[in-house]
Amino acid sequence: MESIWSMFIVYIGIFLFGMILLKTGIQQISYHKTKMWLMKHTSNPLKGFLIGIAITAVLQSSSTTIVLIVSLTSVGLLPFTHAIAIILGANVGTTVTAEIMALSNLWLMWSTLILGFILMCIHKQVIFSIGCVLFGLGTIFTALYGFESLVEPIQRTPYIENGLYTISTNTSYSILFGVIITGIIQSSSAFTGMIMSFMNENLLNLSSGIAMVLGANIGTCFTAILASIGSRIEAKWTAYAHVWINLIGVLCFIPFIHWLGDLVVNVTPIPGRQLAHASVLFNIITSLLFLPFIKPLATFIKLTSKKI
Template sequence: MGSFWMLFAIYTALFLLGMFMMKAGLYTLSGHRLKRWLMRFTATPLQGFAAGLATTALLQSSSAVMVMTVGLVAAGYLSFRQSIGIILGSNIGSTVTTELMTLDIGDGAIPLLVSGALLVFFGRHRLVLGIGMTTVGLAAVLFAMDGFGSLAKPLAAYPFVDAWLKETNRSVAVGLLVGIVLTALVHSSAATIGIAMGFLNEQLLTLSAAIALLLGANIGTCITGLLASIGSSKEAQLTAYTHLWLNVVGAALFAFWTEPLASFAARLSPAPDVQLAHVSVLFNVICSVAALPFVGAIEKVILFLHDRNRA
């Protein structure tokens, strides 16, 4: 069993490394313009929404955008109110990653990795280096996704994993808890969703159970922003709390609709992993678009809950 868990750890590390490489490559291409975009195009909630969506889609990491946003609020470049629109947009931008994870390029991952590595090692121009790092990262993520799928059935043969899968398939609450804890540990909701996709493709998880894991992952990813806000200004802490509450409320509401969501997603695609990716898009778009007109009310609620002196 140790060898399987070792491979599982290796694939998880490869996935996280790939995500880091993609983020670093895309940041190399965009430079510090992303920070300037966030500061310049956030005058209204709608502008902040668009800026958060675009920045997260470019960086392939909602956690990175949250850390950046918390830092800008702490430094006084953004207000707490401005950060709410960014958070809502960032939640939608993060779904680009889940859709990319479903790509099936077969043996194309190898030339993708080789070509990217050549660009990294021999590229001298910033543009070439950025493209190379992004390509290597994407190839690593796709390799890891294949690895998760190949390990799913062997891991499920062990009593502990089998019991966990059965409990997750039976209980939405268990799926939520597993998603929260696993994401908080690895600091990547994409990694948790990737693992869920591996079990889902092997028919070891039901789609409704995988949706529960996805909802939990959306809550667990808030730990990064909360950690980044420790010791920061009050407004920076309020930003992190807002990110947490928006995801908690959204997940709590959708937890009652995992079966209908699974039925609807099954009509969109025959591939289980693509179905889960589409649910991620649907969940985040509905929650963020529904909350956008109420930025002022959200601000007042968060102030009431966490800063009553100003409420």
């Protein structure tokens, strides 16, 4: 059993390393432009929402976008209501990562690793950055295959398999599992990738996978809370907004988990892709429901934060 946990930690490390490479490459190309877009083109909620989607899809990390938003609100460069709109967009934009992971295959893994390595050896910033992006994607795909390779030894270890079975048969346990693991590893994408791999090997069913990913949406809020520590009150409001949006969205969606599962099953027979599509639908529906109520939400957060 120790070897399973050791390999699990190794594959998490490989995945996070791939995410760091991916974000580093993209940020070298577009990070400063991203900051300018956020400050100049968020004059109304719809614009902020769309820019939040675009930037998070480009940066491949909602955590990076949220930290950037917190930093801009903390120095007064971004109004709080605009920050909420961008958060809603970031929640949708981050689902692009899951969709990319759902396309993983051996040919794509080796292609991105080899081409990325070659480009990283060229001493030109743009080409090197593109190489980082490709090699990072290849590394992420490698970690996903690693997670899949753990399924067989897990099935031979009754303690772990029974634990996962117990968690997967209870929606509350599944959501809590997603919250805790994502909070620990600080990456909802890594957790989602792991669950997708387990589902592809029939270790988890679709409903429990969706519940776990819902929990991951709450677990990823810890990043914003950490980023807001020691900052101005506006930054703390932004972190609280991220928590409230994801918490309320998950609570409202719990009764519809099976409906969501039935919907994505009709789209694709591949379990991992079903989970990716479910994540997209959940975040789009939740964000669109919140979008018209940004000002009341901002008022609510300001009032409740005084009691915290």
